[in-house]
Every structure is written in C-alpha cells, then in structure tokens.
Amino acid sequence: MGIGNVTERRLAPPQVGISVVILALAPDRGEAGRGRLWLPLVRRVRQPYLGMWALPGGGLSADRTLESSAYKALESTTSLHPRYLEQLYTFGGPDRSRGGLPMVSIVYWALVGQAETRDLAEADNVKWFPEDELPELAFDHRRIIDYALWRLRNKIEYPDVAVRLVGETFTLGQLHDVYEAITGESIDLANFRRRILASGQLEDTGAKQRIGRHRPAAVYRYVSRPADPDDGERPDLWNPAQWARSDRSDGTTRTAGERAGNQDARAHADALSALAR
Amino acid sequence: MGIGNVTERRLAPPQVGISVVILALAPDRGEAGRGRLWLPLVRRVRQPYLGMWALPGGGLSADRTLESSAYKALESTTSLHPRYLEQLYTFGGPDRSRGGLPMVSIVYWALVGQAETRDLAEADNVKWFPEDELPELAFDHRRIIDYALWRLRNKIEYPDVAVRLVGETFTLGQLHDVYEAITGESIDLANFRRRILASGQLEDTGAKQRIGRHRPAAVYRYVSRPADPDDGERPDLWNPAQWARSDRSDGTTRTAGERAGNQDARAHADALSALAR
DNA sequence: CCAAAAGTGTTACCACTACACCCATGA
DNA sequence: TCATGGGTGTAGTGGTAACACTTTTGG
Incomplete structure (x- = not known):
C-alpha cells in the first residue's frame, strides 16, 4: 500500500x-x-x-x-x-x-x-x-x-456496548447495574428504563426473571435492527457503499451532545496538538 | 513487491x-x-x-x-x-x-x-x-x-474539526459555509451562530472583515481552552493519567445525542458483527 | 432606496431530570 | 403486613429549530 x-x-x-x-x-x-x-x-x-x-x-x-x-x-x-x-x-x-x-x-x-x-x-x-x-x-x-x-x-453511551457485557438476555435492572458499574455514577433507574427502551434496541422476550424474592422483571434481548423500516443501513467498514452521505434518513434531529463532541474525538486531536507542533 | x-x-x-x-x-x-x-x-x-x-x-x-x-x-x-x-x-x-x-x-x-x-x-x-x-x-x-x-x-459536529479547515481566523459566515460543505445540508445561520458561540470555543478578534459589498462580519479565532477554569484537562493519548474517570467536572449533563451514539461507534460494531460471527 | 449579508428576538417543541407514585412478590 | 425491587406518571427545565425581524454596508 x-x-x-x-x-x-x-x-x-x-x-x-x-x-x-x-x-x-x-x-x-x-x-x-x-x-x-x-x-x-x-x-x-x-x-x-x-x-x-x-x-x-x-x-x-x-x-x-x-x-x-x-x-x-x-x-x-x-x-x-x-x-x-x-x-x-x-x-x-x-x-x-x-x-x-x-x-x-x-x-x-x-x-x-x-x-x-x-x-x-x-x-x-x-x-x-x-x-x-x-x-x-x-x-x-x-x-x-x-x-x-x-x-x-x-x-458506554451507546446501548450496544453495554449490552455486550451482560448476557444474551437480561433485565433492565441488570443492564442498569452495568451502566453504573462502568460509569461509576448513579443513574436514575426510571429514566434509564425509559431511555433505553425508547432507543428501540431492546426487545421484550416475554420471559420473566426473578432475581431476589421480589417482583420478577421482564427479560430483554438486544436487537441491533429496530423494526424501523425507514432508517438506512448503518455503515459497515467493509462495505464502502454505505459510507455515502446519509442525510439522517431516520429523521432524528441532532442534539447538543452529538455536536459538542465526545472525549474520544478530543483525545486524539489534543494528543496530536501536543506533539505535532 | x-x-x-x-x-x-x-x-x-x-x-x-x-x-x-x-x-x-x-x-x-x-x-x-x-x-x-x-x-x-x-x-x-x-x-x-x-x-x-x-x-x-x-x-x-x-x-x-x-x-x-x-x-x-x-x-x-x-x-x-x-x-x-x-x-x-x-x-x-x-x-x-x-x-x-x-x-x-x-x-x-x-x-x-x-x-x-x-x-x-x-x-x-x-x-x-x-x-x-x-x-x-x-x-x-x-x-x-x-x-x-x-x-x-x-x-464535524465537533467545532474544532471544522475550524481546522478554515484559516487561523474566519467569520461565522465562512465557518457556516464549511459546515454546509461538509455535511451537505443547509444549516440555519442564526441558530448556527448561537450554537457555535455558545460553545465558548470561539473568540472575537475584534477585527472586521468585509466579504462582499455588504456589512462587514466579525472575525473570530478558535480557542481550544475556553476561559472555564473548572473543567479538567482533556485526555491526551500520551498522558495516561488523564484517562482517569472524570465524572464530568464541567457540570454539563449528558444529552440524548451523546448517549444515542454516533455512527462512528456503530460502524465498527456492525463491521465486526458482520464478520466475527 | 435596494440588495445582501450580518446579526437578534421570539416561540414552540421535545428530550430529559427529578421525584412521587403504584404494582407484584415472598417472607 | 412489610420490605424490596419492578415499573409508571408528571411537572419543570433547558437546548434548539423555525422563522420573523432589525442592522449595516456598497451601489
């Protein structure tokens, strides 16, 4: 090359x-x-x-x-x-x-x-x-x-990442624990539940699981492809056709966070500036 | 070879x-x-x-x-x-x-x-x-x-990236054009202006620049370090100490976008799943 | 005065936080 | 019945999109 x-x-x-x-x-x-x-x-x-x-x-x-x-x-x-x-x-x-x-x-x-x-x-x-x-x-x-x-x-903001750390199926409580373990912050369970469900990435398996001696929790499964016909394929590193300009076909609007930048981007940029004059 | x-x-x-x-x-x-x-x-x-x-x-x-x-x-x-x-x-x-x-x-x-x-x-x-x-x-x-x-x-959501593509100094109009050129979308100039200024990453140089025969525009400069004493150093790839858990010392809250995930993360994840079983 | 770009104000909306509340279960 | 975690409702907040509006300049 x-x-x-x-x-x-x-x-x-x-x-x-x-x-x-x-x-x-x-x-x-x-x-x-x-x-x-x-x-x-x-x-x-x-x-x-x-x-x-x-x-x-x-x-x-x-x-x-x-x-x-x-x-x-x-x-x-x-x-x-x-x-x-x-x-x-x-x-x-x-x-x-x-x-x-x-x-x-x-x-x-x-x-x-x-x-x-x-x-x-x-x-x-x-x-x-x-x-x-x-x-x-x-x-x-x-x-x-x-x-x-x-x-x-x-x-960890991306649901799919956290999901890999729990099993194939899991309760929202378990997933919530994973988030807290990784971020080190405490996260409001009620809001967490809504957000994660709203992402459309989880699917209720119908099963229930009892963790302690309390009310059983619904068991979910991660689905990468939400039943959402109009949002285009996600890009695939080995499929260049998918890198084409996408225009956000899913209709979502960009929020501040997307724009403000995650640390990820910054780290590399700063690392460079610290080095390459 | x-x-x-x-x-x-x-x-x-x-x-x-x-x-x-x-x-x-x-x-x-x-x-x-x-x-x-x-x-x-x-x-x-x-x-x-x-x-x-x-x-x-x-x-x-x-x-x-x-x-x-x-x-x-x-x-x-x-x-x-x-x-x-x-x-x-x-x-x-x-x-x-x-x-x-x-x-x-x-x-x-x-x-x-x-x-x-x-x-x-x-x-x-x-x-x-x-x-x-x-x-x-x-x-x-x-x-x-x-x-x-x-x-x-x-x-391009991150201001610093776009800024590298214009010169050392620039008007908001120029920066706006860069964003549009890269994203291919048209962006409301009024809102763009507010957002980008609110990010605190731009500094008014005091100079004015006249592009056409119209009202001159203020000239800005990019400042990586906003005058914002309490937000910690950004991580530097060569300085592991900075990777420590940070707890968002700048007090901002996470917004949906940060959580929902950018395509970047998805591309890699999907690429993998397409491949590694 | 006009055209065109710079720049400001105003409103409605929507996602999110915080927190109060109800539900199901075993002991 | 209580304790505990599962799960829902809702008011308030803040960022932002949409778009109307004012300002400044040269011709």
Whole structure:
C-alpha cells in the first residue's frame, strides 16, 4: 500500500503484532459488590518480560483480516469468543521499539458477556484480574489497558456496548447495574428504563426473571435492527457503499451532545496538538 | 513487491506503511461554487500501480512516533503541514496482502487550512483533486478515502474539526459555509451562530472583515481552552493519567445525542458483527 | 432606496431530570 | 403486613429549530 511512495525509504521491516484487551463484568450480580470490570491476562513465556503478565495477542497472517487475526489470537490464548471486537488503536513509536526495530501493536478491544466468562479455563498462564488490581504488566500494556478502559467509559453511551457485557438476555435492572458499574455514577433507574427502551434496541422476550424474592422483571434481548423500516443501513467498514452521505434518513434531529463532541474525538486531536507542533 | 517466497512467507514480517488522507477546502469562497473538499494525491513512480494516483505515505522509523512518521511522510511528499492529524484506522487483511505478505497500512487523516493549501507545489506527481472527482486510485486507497470522508462528516459536529479547515481566523459566515460543505445540508445561520458561540470555543478578534459589498462580519479565532477554569484537562493519548474517570467536572449533563451514539461507534460494531460471527 | 449579508428576538417543541407514585412478590 | 425491587406518571427545565425581524454596508 502506501509503501513505496517514498523513494528514500529503505528501512528494516517493523515487527507487528495484534493484542486484545478483553473486558468482562465480574460473574456475580448481587449483594456483595457492584460489578467490577475484569480482564484476562496471559503470562509471558519468552523474553523479554518473561514471566510477566501481558495482553493476549498474536501475529498477523496474510490470509486473515485484522479482525479475524485478533479473534484467533484471542481464541488460541484464552478460548474466549467475544461478541464485540473493535479496533482500538495502533501503537508505535520510539518508546516501543526494540533494538532499532519499530514495534507496532494493532490493538483491538473486546467485550464478553458474563456467560462466556466460563469459557476461560484459568490456568497458570491465563488469569482474570480486576481492572483496579492489575499486576505489573509487560511492555506498555498498562497504558493500553488504561486507554481501552477510557474508551469504554466514553463509549458506554451507546446501548450496544453495554449490552455486550451482560448476557444474551437480561433485565433492565441488570443492564442498569452495568451502566453504573462502568460509569461509576448513579443513574436514575426510571429514566434509564425509559431511555433505553425508547432507543428501540431492546426487545421484550416475554420471559420473566426473578432475581431476589421480589417482583420478577421482564427479560430483554438486544436487537441491533429496530423494526424501523425507514432508517438506512448503518455503515459497515467493509462495505464502502454505505459510507455515502446519509442525510439522517431516520429523521432524528441532532442534539447538543452529538455536536459538542465526545472525549474520544478530543483525545486524539489534543494528543496530536501536543506533539505535532 | 515480490519479496519473500512461499517458504519464508509464514515467518516473514508484514510490510507496514503509513498513509495520510489530507482534506482541505477549495481555496475560493464566493459565488462560484460552494466549497468542495479537495485532497492531494501523489503519482506512483513504482510498481505496482505504477503511474496511478495514491495517498501520500511513507514508512515507519524506529525513532519516531507514528504521528510524526505520518507528519514527515506528508511533509516529504507534499510539503504540507497539517494542523490536525489523527489516526484513522489500520487496514490489513487478505485482500491487501501481496505475494503472501500481509500488507498493513496505518492511516492517518489530516486537515489543512485554506492558507496552507498554497504550500503544496503542484507538480507532475502531486496534484489536488476534488473529493467527488477522484481518479482511479492505487491499492484500496479509494476505500480508505471514502472512510475518511465518512469520518469527517460524522465528526464535524465537533467545532474544532471544522475550524481546522478554515484559516487561523474566519467569520461565522465562512465557518457556516464549511459546515454546509461538509455535511451537505443547509444549516440555519442564526441558530448556527448561537450554537457555535455558545460553545465558548470561539473568540472575537475584534477585527472586521468585509466579504462582499455588504456589512462587514466579525472575525473570530478558535480557542481550544475556553476561559472555564473548572473543567479538567482533556485526555491526551500520551498522558495516561488523564484517562482517569472524570465524572464530568464541567457540570454539563449528558444529552440524548451523546448517549444515542454516533455512527462512528456503530460502524465498527456492525463491521465486526458482520464478520466475527 | 435596494440588495445582501450580518446579526437578534421570539416561540414552540421535545428530550430529559427529578421525584412521587403504584404494582407484584415472598417472607 | 412489610420490605424490596419492578415499573409508571408528571411537572419543570433547558437546548434548539423555525422563522420573523432589525442592522449595516456598497451601489
């Protein structure tokens, strides 16, 4: 691709790997503690950083997409099958290079539901850690995790993200707990319920679930496609036709928040300005 | 790029490059045509795709950050100095690999103001193209550009992005035109004015500028830091301390838009689901 | 005075917050 | 019956869209 446009270049090829930050909620919901976020780490069996904990990862292969490379790396190191996997950022730079070789990590982040959590066979070299009690980490993986958590907290506004952290089905109370766990704020349950239902992304399964000894709650399921015929396809990174100018066919109006900007956008912009003169 | 034979393919490191999508407004504002977006391309001087147009790009070096590699690649191919540079996405996958080698492109996108536009010495092998009249492009650069444009249109809600496309100083009318050019929608000027001023990101320079033969307009400047002492530092990708949970110290409440999610988040999520089962 | 862009005021609407309230259930 | 979480109603608030309106300039 862009390589070869520049005549002067004759550099040693960089080392490239894929790493994944997997996030999940603590398995239990209940009295004990509000759910914390946990993530699995693997112990390094090679130099450098031998014996230290690191993000699961792997290499690229020519016949896979980056996503499926990430997926496979995850599977082969932890047996987990995330339902949400998104490219987070690509890290590089002088502080990462070893022996004059640029070291590049393409980092994905993944969310797994509580049910899938069991898939992870904890072993000597794979272990869950709570987000706020991480061991010392290899490379700059600590920084990467912090960034992933920050992204999660700034992205939690989108219903689909939170939904991946609970199971396939869930009550609004459970989902509410997830939101509170992630944002760290307390959220009015009544308003939360209305908002989330109004988004049209949830579907009542008809089932009821009794959590404690109280009134049973309705069980919902996430539906990505609300029964809303007139809003166009959402863009798909692999389907360029969908990136065409859309004109908001869903008829919604833009609100202040959309315009004011989320931290996400700012972080990158500011990061640049701090650096590129 | 027929590097590597079949046997070494498995172990051969992937080829990694950096490419940049640079966006700018057409130099003229006036009656003629509403500003369109233009971008510079460079003509390839090597196989493959020899003679075709491609995104400016270059390689990585071990002693630079990815951003500064992008910045430098841009400078050396086009002499442009963008004031906005942000990592867009990293592309890879089987459709990109050549000769069994994974080919990865870390793509940045950049915005340059109309003033800086002159820095680009148009030559045989560097040329501006309007966004909607692109030539046939090398590799999958067309797709990348489409993605960058889509990102731009979905990020234009943030005042800082639009501001990079006009000059250092500008009238509200000019800024308004930029918004309309990018979104393709017509925006009520009166409301636009109020919103943008209310954001606190603009500062009246005191100067007046007469565009046509009409009433002169106030000239504004973008200020990233509103005189607003109690809202914390914005996160900086290179300063992990700032990723800490922030609790919205600026006292604003979240609005529907922030919660409902922008297309940005959806695109990635949907892309994944379309792929990773 | 006219045309055209700059800039202001006014109203109606709608999403959201806060909080009071009712419902269903097991003990 | 009580306690507890599930679930609903409703008044008030604040941001914004729509659009009418005033101001300033050159011709």
